[in-house]
Amino acid sequence: MKKLITLIVNKRAFEVAVEPNRTLAQVLREDLGFLGTKVGCGIGDCGACTVVVDGRPVNSCLVLAVQVNGSEITTIEGVSEGAELHPVQEAFVEYGAIQCGFCTSGMILSAKTLLDRNSNPSEPEIRAALSGNLCRCTGYQKIVEAVHAAAGMMKK
Amino acid sequence: MKEYSVINTRVPRVDGRAKATGKARYADDLSMPDMLYGALLQSPVAHARIRKIDTSKAKKLPGVKDVVTAQEAGAVKFGVSPARYDETIFCIDKARYVGDEIAAVAAVDLETALEAAALIEVEYEELPVVLDPFEAIKEGAPVIHEDFPNNIGAEVHQEFGDVEEALKTCDLVRTDKFVNKKQDGAFLEPQACLAFYDPGRGLTLYSSTQAPHYVQRTLAMVLGLPIGKVRVAQPCVGGGFGPKASASTLELTTSLMAIRTGRPVKMAFTREQVFWHSRARHQFFHELTTGVKKDGTLVALKNTCYLDGGAYSSFGIATVYYAGSLLGAPYRLPNMKYDGYRIYTNKPANGAQRGHGGVAARAAWEQQLDIIAADLGMDPIEFRLKNIMQRGDITCNDFNMSSLGMKECLEAVRSGSGWDKKKGKLPRGKGIGVACGFFVSGAGFPIYRSETFHSTAVIKLSEDGGTVNLYTPAAEIGQGSDTVLTQIAAEALGVRYGDVKVSSGDTDFGVDLGAYSSRQTLMSGHAVKQAAEEARRQVLEVLSEQLNIPVEEMDIKDGLVLFKKEGVDFSALRTRYIKEHRGWTDPPSGKHFTFVEAARLAYLARGTIVGTGAYKPGELGGKYKGAAVGTSPAYGCSAQVVEVTVDMETGQVTVDKMTDAHDCGFAINRTNVEGQMQGSLSMGLGEALFEEVKFDGGGRVANPTLGEYRIPTCLDMPNVETIIIESNEPNGPFGAKEVGEGAIMPTIPAILNAVYDATGVRINELPVTSERVFDRLKEEKERRKEV
Numbered sequence A: 001m002k003k004l005i006t007l008i009v010n011k012r013a014f015e016v017a018v019e020p021n022r023t024l025a026q027v028l029r030e031d032l033g034f035l036g037t038k039v040g041c042g043i044g045d046c047g048a049c050t051v052v053v054d055g056r057p058v059n060s061c062l063v064l065a066v067q068v069n070g071s072e073i074t075t076i077e078g079v080s081e082g083a084e085l086h087p088v089q090e091a092f093v094e095y096g097a098i099q100c101g102f103c104t105s106g107m108i109l110s111a112k113t114l115l116d117r118n119s120n121p122s123e124p125e126i127r128a129a130l131s132g133n134l135c136r137c138t139g140y141q142k143i144v145e146a147v148h149a150a151a152g153m154m155k156k
Numbered sequence B: 001m002k003e004y005s006v007i008n009t010r011v012p013r014v015d016g017r018a019k020a021t022g023k024a025r026y027a028d029d030l031s032m033p034d035m036l037y038g039a040l041l042q043s044p045v046a047h048a049r050i051r052k053i054d055t056s057k058a059k060k061l062p063g064v065k066d067v068v069t070a071q072e073a074g075a076v077k078f079g080v081s082p083a084r085y086d087e088t089i090f091c092i093d094k095a096r097y098v099g100d101e102i103a104a105v106a107a108v109d110l111e112t113a114l115e116a117a118a119l120i121e122v123e124y125e126e127l128p129v130v131l132d133p134f135e136a137i138k139e140g141a142p143v144i145h146e147d148f149p150n151n152i153g154a155e156v157h158q159e160f161g162d163v164e165e166a167l168k169t170c171d172l173v174r175t176d177k178f179v180n181k182k183q184d185g186a187f188l189e190p191q192a193c194l195a196f197y198d199p200g201r202g203l204t205l206y207s208s209t210q211a212p213h214y215v216q217r218t219l220a221m222v223l224g225l226p227i228g229k230v231r232v233a234q235p236c237v238g239g240g241f242g243p244k245a246s247a248s249t250l251e252l253t254t255s256l257m258a259i260r261t262g263r264p265v266k267m268a269f270t271r272e273q274v275f276w277h278s279r280a281r282h283q284f285f286h287e288l289t290t291g292v293k294k295d296g297t298l299v300a301l302k303n304t305c306y307l308d309g310g311a312y313s314s315f316g317i318a319t320v321y322y323a324g325s326l327l328g329a330p331y332r333l334p335n336m337k338y339d340g341y342r343i344y345t346n347k348p349a350n351g352a353q354r355g356h357g358g359v360a361a362r363a364a365w366e367q368q369l370d371i372i373a374a375d376l377g378m379d380p381i382e383f384r385l386k387n388i389m390q391r392g393d394i395t396c397n398d399f400n401m402s403s404l405g406m407k408e409c410l411e412a413v414r415s416g417s418g419w420d421k422k423k424g425k426l427p428r429g430k431g432i433g434v435a436c437g438f439f440v441s442g443a444g445f446p447i448y449r450s451e452t453f454h455s456t457a458v459i460k461l462s463e464d465g466g467t468v469n470l471y472t473p474a475a476e477i478g479q480g481s482d483t484v485l486t487q488i489a490a491e492a493l494g495v496r497y498g499d500v501k502v503s504s505g506d507t508d509f510g511v512d513l514g515a516y517s518s519r520q521t522l523m524s525g526h527a528v529k530q531a532a533e534e535a536r537r538q539v540l541e542v543l544s545e546q547l548n549i550p551v552e553e554m555d556i557k558d559g560l561v562l563f564k565k566e567g568v569d570f571s572a573l574r575t576r577y578i579k580e581h582r583g584w585t586d587p588p589s590g591k592h593f594t595f596v597e598a599a600r601l602a603y604l605a606r607g608t609i610v611g612t613g614a615y616k617p618g619e620l621g622g623k624y625k626g627a628a629v630g631t632s633p634a635y636g637c638s639a640q641v642v643e644v645t646v647d648m649e650t651g652q653v654t655v656d657k658m659t660d661a662h663d664c665g666f667a668i669n670r671t672n673v674e675g676q677m678q679g680s681l682s683m684g685l686g687e688a689l690f691e692e693v694k695f696d697g698g699g700r701v702a703n704p705t706l707g708e709y710r711i712p713t714c715l716d717m718p719n720v721e722t723i724i725i726e727s728n729e730p731n732g733p734f735g736a737k738e739v740g741e742g743a744i745m746p747t748i749p750a751i752l753n754a755v756y757d758a759t760g761v762r763i764n765e766l767p768v769t770s771e772r773v774f775d776r777l778k779e780e781k782e783r784r785k786e787v
Helices: A024-031 A087-094 A104-117 A123-129 A141-155 B016-020 B056-060 B110-119 B163-168 B212-223 B249-261 B271-277 B316-325 B359-375 B380-387 B406-417 B481-493 B520-547 B571-580 B595-606 B670-689 B747-759 B770-786
Strands: A003-009 A012-018 A050-053 A056-059 A072-074 B036-042 B048-054 B064-068 B101-107 B121-126 B152-160 B172-179 B192-198 B202-207 B230-233 B265-268 B283-292 B298-310 B335-344 B430-440 B455-461 B468-472 B500-504 B554-557 B560-563 B610-615 B635-646 B653-663 B720-725
Touching (some): A024 A050, A087 A104, A087 A141, A087 B016, A123 A141, B036 B110, B036 B249, B048 B101, B056 B064, B056 B110, B064 B249, B101 B110, B101 B249, B163 B335, B202 B249, B212 B230, B249 B265, B283 B359, B298 B316, B298 B359, B316 B335, B359 B430, B359 B670, B380 B430, B406 B430, B406 B653, B406 B720, B430 B747, B455 B481, B468 B520, B481 B500, B520 B554, B520 B571, B520 B595, B520 B610, B560 B595, B571 B595, B653 B747, B670 B747, B747 B770
Parallel strands (some): B202 B230, B298 B335, B653 B720
Antiparallel strands (some): A050 A056, B036 B101, B048 B121, B064 B101, B152 B335, B192 B265, B430 B635, B455 B610, B554 B560
């Protein structure tokens, strides 16, 4: 039986009736149209579906939508507003941290969560924070460089 | 060197912003009104005769709109190479691997489609399963394809020079065996597609493919449609690396059901289905015999290889050639013999993956060369330099190294890594290793026999003059071709990067063979450059007529028309342009006449300005059988130095540092070139250290997840000292050639050679797990005790 829940996605409240077995990733993508959330494996291995729930990055394919009733959720669509990019996004574009882009949404949200908590992370801290997000294209180096650069940009 | 404005820079990707903001759309993000969802039924057994398929229960399920089996899909065979078409959309009489497609369903939602697929009843008569290629070629082994009773789907026998005679003249001859494991592409985006059909306009398929052109041809052939009524287009594609380079049952079935139902149909693989479908790196069993003179001169190589092909040919007929032809170079080797056998087994079909066919061979040989160098008492870099090929050299199998910065790469990694200070001087448990490699810059011939151009391009200047529209059928799969082709168009035309708007990956734009064999920068780049030059010429011709200045005395650069002579009065033309654009907010001003003004005036004089380009390679070397696999207009090359730490108690290998130099001819986009290099090394590191698709006794993939099939995370991959070498390829646009695959070639052997340097043991079987290293260390210890 469907359950009525409220999800606050990118600062906007959505009331949705969801089957209890539907994952947050499914509801974000299919019911609410936040298609920037990617599903690469569906079982929490790849991190492509990472979104931020109440300040913590989670694999949205491993969370049932009903579990996060009332939570504040940030998807990639909520990282910046209007034409201006968030420094993490800007740095990803500038530093070549994006190739196929399928891991990018999750990668940017993991990086942003790190920088929100730690404005001056070391390279091992960056690598640890991104270790749940797989990327097959870049070899990670330019992603790490972009996160460094974003940290610098955010201080200014 | 000529001054360039847009190429050889670090401009950001054209699609970077869309991808960074989540606006980029991939196949599974697409939807259409009235769309149906597809699901496949795949064989749960590895080898079985199909006695009966009963779809009646599935058809009765409310919400089901179509159920198709071989009966509906027909028996037209397809595959990659016409010489080995051995697949049909669905199994007709037999299932040949776990995952072989039996039937498909289209329904109003995915849950219903999956439920219906589960309601299809199939009666299987199980047949003996053969998983090991060496078992498969034994007398009396189960036969997988009736046409190939010994299960050898393809074999190759080549000899250049006289290897047996040459080996007799050698001072040192060594034979080694080597084996890798079946790899998975592990691109982040599982395959997905959406098809819709209009009886007038035909079929449209949006697919996560690397090769829209080949998919278009296969759809037309198998579904019996005119090619002109089939359009294949790419949304954003989330990586490919080879396995997405051929048409699949997913695409064919989705299209078939869209035609039958008259409704759009979408179907996507789960991650598990990606592993079943595979078409990724083969398992190769190499035996190499190399002979040298005592001064280190390479004399001969004998290479025998058995490939575990899986149940179908896929790219395998090319793979079995590449496993031979991609050795020899980049060294001067006069004698080379190759015997290759690709064997059918009851496993998912293997195909092409980054470094197609050459990666395991390269790993085997570069490790053997390291052993030989040590036996001769030579430094491994000195040994390689002694035999290195240079620009203009031609290999014994007739590959023309029209540019080759191999020596420069090797010297760059030697100094970049501090090799001379480290080699032979590191403590036990620390090691340093080197290796080289090369790769084609585009296959010299299309997969099907044809005189077709390999790439075409169209440039249409917008009628207002302000935008350059580039239409390229080339495939952007994440590697950055849209960006590189945009840069080439802008540079050749003389406009700014932001003035070009690229549309790509659509068969309506023309022919481009796609993103495989590292071909697009060179081949699509040529076509785009030609199209841009053609558009530029037309604009300058009109200007020449109107200003009475010869075309040769004008140039276009950075969006401005430059006159060689001073004092050209273009004020009348500017006034005319401004009148045309009365009330617009950005009237041209300043002392230069702009491209925008010129392009508008060209339109007024001639109508829409369109430039077209088309490229195919010129005459290539090699008249022997199989010469088509490996001949290329150009070859990229790489050298790498890797430093490792090996835990001498547990055998755990950590890669600490990698130094990589790649000769890409000329870097159109320096950031993208580095990205390809670093990504290649990461995939090579994964194959070297962890990656292995495992099977249970019944032929089921035992680890079909990205948790159990481990690819490198950012904790495994070190930073790479990335050195770009530019040798200015005469056959490349602006001197450019490949980087996407050549860069993976030296990675595995450089790691193996570093592991040896750290431990004193050689590992001849991938992946280099701690268990494998531990066992070899233990063996070595016991061997020493006995001695």
